[in-house]
Each structure stands twice: as structure tokens, then as C-alpha cells.
Amino acid sequence: MPVDPALRRLDIDIPTQPHALAQLTPLLAQEEVALPAVSALIETDMALAAAVLRAVNSSLYGLRGRVQTVHQALTYLGLREVAAITFEIGLRAVFPAAHELEPVWRRAVRRGLIMGRMAQRLGLVDAWAAHSAGLFEECGKAVLFRHACAPYRAMLQAAGQDDVTLVKLERDRFGVSHAALGAALCESWGLAGPAVASVRHHVAVQQGAALPDGSQRATVLALSALAYCLMQDPAALEPTVQRVAAPIGLQPEKLLEMAHRVQEKLQDARQGYGSL
Structure with a gap:
């Protein structure tokens, strides 16, 4: 999908x-995905397969136990989570290695897991759309960091964890926010519409x-706000649960219980098998 011409005029490159x-995306869109085809595709790139x-x-x-092959990974974790790992590695690879971006990538992995697993439990939305939305939520920050490293480093330091402040700084300097750029990247990479919308609007909804x-x-x-x-x-x-439950047709108690269960499962995994 082409990038919005208005963003192109800003001369900020979308990778x-x-x-x-690009080959994996149409496989994931198939109604019945052949796991051998997915594992074979990932394994054609030895560096990618090793990173996965x-x-x-x-x-x-x-x-x-340790997983030895991509096919084993698909068997144990499932298609969605292995696909998300592959996309996370591919996403990182198109941007420069920088310690300022490491927190972005760490949050992306965890957020994607939380949103994907909440979506799976709820059954109201495609779990891959939710997982990919969480994974790509902050990717616009990497776009701006690559575009103007030194000025954007200063913005990240000035804003800290406050994305509202960061968005204001971005618009003042670049005329666009990381949320809009992230949504443009998602569109150009073929992500589903709900994922694109989540990346575009996440800062406002979280606030x-x-x-x-x-x-x-x-x-x-709503899952982005909960994550x-x-x-x-x-x-x-x-x-937040009270605010978002009714618009998506759920009882707040059910939504809160689901969020806590997903969080506990992920905490148990980390505590039981060591820290990242």
C-alpha cells in the first residue's frame, strides 16, 4: 500500500x-495457513531463522525445553507468536542499532504479546491484528530517529515516558507525529486496518x-490502552477498563479479569525461567 503523499512531501523516508x-504477509492472510510453508520461508534467511x-x-x-527449528517453534508457540517474532526482528533490522531505541523494541515485544493474548482470550478481534498493533505501536519513533538522529535523541530525552509531550515536540519540529509515521509504515507493510488505526490513535486513546x-x-x-x-x-x-468496556460491548469485570490473567501468565513465564 502506498504511503500517504502528504507524508512523502515531508521528505521523511518510510523504510x-x-x-x-513481504513474502510472509500474504501467507498470514490465507484462511488456512500452511505451517511448513511459513517455516520454510523463514528458514530461507539463515540469519533471520537464527534470530527467531x-x-x-x-x-x-x-x-x-530448547527449540531447535522454526517448525518446532511454530508447533510449540503457534503461528501468531512466531510470526510476531519474525516481524519484530525484521522491523528492527531496517533501523540503525542505537541504545535509545532499545526500550522501544523491548516494549514492542511485551506489548505485542499482551495485546495478542488478550485478543485471543476475548475472541472479539483477530489476534494477529492486535499483536501486530502492539508490536508496531512505537515504530514511528524509529523512523524519526533514523531521519534526524541528534535532534530526535534530544526530544526523547526531554519527553522521557511522556508521549503527549513527545508528540508536541515532533509536530513542532517535523510537522508530523511518530504515531502518524508509524501508521504510514504499517500501511505500506500491509498490516490490517485495525492495527493501522491503533498505531495512529494510540497516544490519544491512552490519554x-x-x-x-x-x-x-x-x-x-482498547487493548492498546489496557496494555x-x-x-x-x-x-x-x-x-481505563471502565472507560473502554462499554464501547466494545464487554462487562468491565470480565475485561479486568482477562487483563490480569494475561499479565499473570507472562509474569509467571519470566519468573519461572529467568529474566530477559
Whole structure:
């Protein structure tokens, strides 16, 4: 999908999707995905396959034994989580290695897991759309870091964890926010519409804005808001649940219980098998 011409006029480059991910995207869109085809595709790139296996064998996924092949990883973890690992590695690879971006990537992995697993439990939205939305949520920061390294480093330092402040700084300097650039990257890489909408609107919704129309878009954004609370502002979890439950047609008690269960499962995996 082409990038919005208005963003192109800003002369901020949106990186091209890596070849392996471009081939993986249509496979994931198939109604019945052939796992051997997915594993064979990932294994055509030896460096990518090795990186996937390293990630799968980390403590975050809580596997009791080491996985030796991509096909084993698919068997134990499932298609969605292995695909997300592959996309995370591919996404990182198109940007410069920088310690300023490391927190972005760490949050991306955990957020994607939280949103994907919440979506799976709820059954209201495609779990891959939710997982990919969480994974790509902050990718626009990497776009701006690559575009203007020194000025953007200063912005990240000035804003800290406050994305509202960061967005204001970005718009003042570049005329665009990382949320808009991240959504443009998601569109150009072929992610689903609800994931694109979540990346575009996540900062506003996390700060209390109303969910947009459309059940799928609203649900993914609600999960983004919940993941934000679980990761960065636990005290805001219950008020956020009360705010987003009705628009997506759920009882607040059910939504809160589901969020806590997903968080506990991920914490158990990390505590039981070591820290990342």
C-alpha cells in the first residue's frame, strides 16, 4: 500500500518492508495457513531463522525445553507468536542499532504479546491484528530517529515516558507525529486496518480520548490502552477498563479479569525461567 503523499512531501523516508516479511504477509492472510510453508520461508534467511530461534528460546515465552527449528517453534508457540517474532526482528533490522531505541523494541515485544493474548482470550478481534498493533505501536519513533538522529535523541530525552509531550515536540519540529509515521509504515507493510488505526490513535486513546467508530478498530485500541496501563501505569487500569468496556460491548469485570490473567501468565513465564 502506498504511503500517504502528504507524508512523502515531508521528505521523511518510510523504510521498505524486508523481502522475507513481504513474502510472509500474504501467507498470514490465507484462511488456512500452511505451517511448513511459513517455516520454510523463514528458514530461507539463515540469519533471520537464527534470530527467531534465539528469541523463542528466551525466558519471555516460558518454554521448558530448547527449540531447535522454526517448525518446532511454530508447533510449540503457534503461528501468531512466531510470526510476531519474525516481524519484530525484521522491523528492527531496517533501523540503525542505537541504545535509545532499545526500550522501544523491548516494549514492542511485551506489548505485542499482551495485546495478542488478550485478543485471543476475548475472541472479539483477530489476534494477529492486535499483536501486530502492539508490536508496531512505537515504530514511528524509529523512523524519526533514523531521519534526524541528534535532534530526535534530544526530544526523547526531554519527553522521557511522556508521549503527549513527545508528540508536541515532533509536530513542532517535523510537522508530523511518530504515531502518524508509524501508521504510514504499517500501511505500506500491509498490516490490517485495525492495527493501522491503533498505531495512529494510540497516544490519544491512552490519554483518555474516545475510541473510534468500528468494532475492530475500537477493540484493538482498547487493548492498546489496557496494555499501556499494565506496562506503565497500573493504577490507571481499573478506570481505563471502565472507560473502554462499554464501547466494545464487554462487562468491565470480565475485561479486568482477562487483563490480569494475561499479565499473570507472562509474569509467571519470566519468573519461572529467568529474566530477559
